[in-house]
Amino acid sequence: xxxxxxxxxxxxxxxxxxxxxxxxxxxxxxxxxxxxxxxxxxxxxxxxxxxxxxxxxxxxxxxxxxxxxxxxxxxxxxxxxxxxxxxxxxxxxxxxxxxxxxxxxxxxxxxxxxxxxxxxxxxxxxxxxxxxxxxxxxxxxxxxxxxxxxxxxxxxxxxxxxxxxxxxxxxxxxxxxxxxxxxxxxxxxxxxxxxxxxxxxxxxxxxxxxxxxxxxxxxxxxxxxxxxxxxxxxxxxxxxxxxxxxxxxxxxxxxxxxxxxxxxxxxxxxxxxxxxxxxxxxx
Numbered sequence: 001x002x003x004x005x006x007x008x009x010x011x012x013x014x015x016x017x018x019x020x021x022x023x024x025x026x027x028x029x030x031x032x033x034x035x036x037x038x039x040x041x042x043x044x045x046x047x048x049x050x051x052x053x054x055x056x057x058x059x060x061x062x063x064x065x066x067x068x069x070x071x072x073x074x075x076x077x078x079x080x081x082x083x084x085x086x087x088x089x090x091x092x093x094x095x096x097x098x099x100x101x102x103x104x105x106x107x108x109x110x111x112x113x114x115x116x117x118x119x120x121x122x123x124x125x126x127x128x129x130x131x132x133x134x135x136x137x138x139x140x141x142x143x144x145x146x147x148x149x150x151x152x153x154x155x156x157x158x159x160x161x162x163x164x165x166x167x168x169x170x171x172x173x174x175x176x177x178x179x180x181x182x183x184x185x186x187x188x189x190x191x192x193x194x195x196x197x198x199x200x201x202x203x204x205x206x207x208x209x210x211x212x213x214x215x216x217x218x219x220x221x222x223x224x225x226x227x228x229x230x231x232x233x234x235x236x237x238x239x240x241x242x243x244x245x246x247x248x249x250x251x252x253x254x255x256x257x258x259x260x261x262x263x264x265x266x267x268x269x270x271x272x273x274x275x276x277x278x279x280x281x282x283x
Contacts, residue, residue, distance in 0.1 A: 001076045001125070001184065001206060001224050001235065042211050043103035046147045047165035048111065050098060053077035054165040054208040057100065057111070057131075057138065058218060059146040060262040060269075065136030068269045069146060071098050071111065071129040072258070073207030074223050075121040082121060085186050088283040089119040090271065094129060100142060105168035108142050117271050118264070122281045123190045124256040125223040127207075130269055147209055150217035151262040154193060159213040162195075162222045162255070166204040172213075173198035182254055184224060184237035193220045193255040194239075201225060201253045210255045218258055225253030 048055045048071055055073035075089075076082050079096055083089055094116045100109040112132050119127035135146055154175055162171040173196040182192040193210065195201075201208070201222055210220035229250035230236030237254065239247040263277035273282045 001074070001082075042161040042163065042170065042213060042216070044101040044105040044163060044165065044168065044170075045103040045144050047101050047163050047209065048098035049101065049107070049165040050077060050096070050207065051079075052166075053204065053206045054163075054167070054222070055098060056163070056165070056209040056218065057135075057144075057146040058128075058149050058209070059135055060149055060265050061151055062262075063135060063146070063269065064267075065139070066134050067267070068114070069111070069131040069133055069135045069138055070117065070265075070269055071113065071131060072149075072209065072218075072221060072261075073127045073129075074221060075119045075125045075127050076223070077207045078116070078119055078127055083119060084121075085188075086122055086281075087120065088122065088281050089116055089127075090273075090283055092116040096129060098129075099165070100138070100144065101165050101168070102142070102144060105165075108144070109138075111138070117269070118280065120281050121187050123188075124260075124280070125187070125189060126221055126256060126258070126261070128261070128271075147211070148217045149258050149261055150212065150215065150219050151259050153259055154212065154219035154257060158219075160195070160199075160219070161211045161213055162199055162201055162205060162208045163211060164201075164205040164208045164222075166208075167202075169205075171199040171201055171205070176252075179239040179254065180242055181240040182224070182237050183232045183240055185232070185234040188240075189223075189256055191257055192239075193257055194249070195253050195255070197252060199253050200251075220255035220257050222253070222255045226250050
């Protein structure tokens with residue numbers, strides 16, 4: 001996982017790069033990377049800030065306006081702390097609040113959860129909160145539409161943008177490839193998205209949506225990076241291939257794919273882990 005937010009703040013103070021979230025959006029871009037011809041404008045609209053992380057209001061491809069809205073972040077961003085290996089949280093009451101951002105990164109509303117619909121740090125690192133408001137209510141009140149979760153596997157080489165609602169900052173790079181297994185301390189994640197080096201995400205960017213620039217859809221959720229060159233330790237994940245070979249990529253950051261999520265939710269944003277095609281871990 002990205003290092004604790006307070007540690008990240010300390011690092012920023014030492015380096016002089018900033019003491020708080022910038023008043024206007026800042027963009028970090030890669031050089032020499034050619035974007036697809038049809039590129040969607042990536043903004044902050046639909047992203048949210050949490051107390052310690054980033055997130056986004058997300059819809060499934062078949063979601064309707066009267067469905068309760070969902071907010072996606074990381075499992076390690078839960079207000080109750082990190083879920084243990086093998087732990088899956090389902091339908092737990094929550095009144096957590098989220099700051100909804102418009103396209104310019106300005107906070108326009110406070111959204112509230114009714115429950116944690118799903119959360120885990122096993123195989124993936126994701127949390128999905130169900131809100132007290134619907135997609136239609138958010139759109140009519142604030143003019144903001146949710147981000148759509150893509151239901152297909154992301155593609156290596158595609159240009160992506162990591163959008164942090166906490167920092168009001170974006171990070172632009174490409175998908176470098178996929179890690180068969182990504183191991184960090186006690187946790188192991190499957191088929192993780194590896195970014196090219198231009199996405200230098202920091203603490204507080206955990207839970208940010210990873211957007212495919214060509215489609216505007218969410219293909220992953222940002223969650224970790226190797227900070228010190230360590231091998232498979234906390235804040236220093238390592239890649240493990242099918243043969244068990246370990247690779248350490250110092251300074252490289254990762255996200256967890258989200259294409260599996262739509263198959264596990266039905267009408268009215270109802271979680272169904274027994275649905276056909278649902279592969280998310282069960283309690």
